[in-house]
Amino acid sequence: MPFTIATWNINSVRLREGLVAKLLTDEAPDILCLQECKAPVDKMPLQAFAALGYTHCVARGQKGYNGVAILSKLPIEDAGDRDFATLGHARHVAARLENGVTIHNFYVPAGGDIPDREQNPKFGQKLDFLTDMQHWFAAERPHKAILVGDLNIAPREDDVWSHKQLLKIVSHTPIEVEQLGRTQEAGRFVDITRQDIPQGLLYSWWSYRAADWDAADKGRRLDHVWATPDIAGAAHSSRVLRDARGWEQPSDHAPVFATFDL
Structure with a gap:
């Protein structure tokens, strides 16, 4: 059965x-993964989303910062979370579909403005x-897995x-790009968005600082959909809903x- 997943x-x-309700109503993905929810789980408006058909949810939250949630029309079970780099942040949650596919929802730290760990x-x-x-990922060797989220690179x-x-701007520095590549390789993940859209400029983020973000179009592709090789071939129809930025x-x-025929 095919399903469509979105990350935002x-x-x-x-x-x-x-805006979440508008997306769920207008676009109706089967699964929506949210990042930077900025609320404890009990303060997230999950009942409102359940009323729209998204009756299944796993989430991790904290007051004012971070927070990740997976909303689903399809049955899912909580597959846990991990406190990466022991930061104490709600930046990862996983859910498992009935077909055995595990979805990992990530919010990687933005990294501040200066690309130097000492400063x-x-x-x-x-x-x-x-x-x-x-x-x-090197230890887990994931299979039947989809990784989505704001990876901030x-x-x-x-x-x-x-x-x-942008070579010296955080989110596109060589060290970050190298680290993200190593992360992708460790899990043997395929970049589904670029598998579907292999050529051309493609962005998912535009700064609030631009007076006219659309006209300036100084974007970056910070949000990603990856999948393990055993299911990557089932993916298609990748797209960025640019209109939502407006x-x-x-x-x-x-x-x-992205849509997966699984």
Whole structure:
């Protein structure tokens, strides 16, 4: 049975409950993975989403920061979470579908503004988080797994508006790109979005700082859908819902979709 999965950094699920409802109503993915929910689980508007048909949910939250949730029309069971780099942050949660596919929802640390762990501890936390992911996936050797989320790294030259100008900007520095590549290799993950859309500029995030984000179009592809090789061939129809960045009081991220025939 095919299912469509979407991933979206919502930047406060309480503030943007209406936008989530709009996406669930208009686009109707079978599964929606949210990041940066910025609320404890008991404060997330999960009942409102259940009323729209998303009656299954696993989530991890904390007050004011981070937070990840998996909303689903399909039955799912809680498959746990991991505190990567022992930061004490709600940045990972996993769910398992009845067909045995495990979905990992990640919110990798943004890493601050200075790409130097000595000057900026947040950058060190980001690198440590990725290293811990590498070690875990290397040990786990996941199969029938989908990894989605805001990974806060745009790895390819055509994942940013200017490769040359962003080489020293956090999210596109060589060390981050290398670390993300190692993480992908550790789990043998396939980048589904780029499997489907192999060429051309592609973004999922546009800064709030731009007076006209659409006209400036200085974006980055920070949000990803990956899958293990045993199910990567079943994926298709990847897309970024760019229009969502232009909704009223939007997140600075747009949802990313993929469909799996499993």
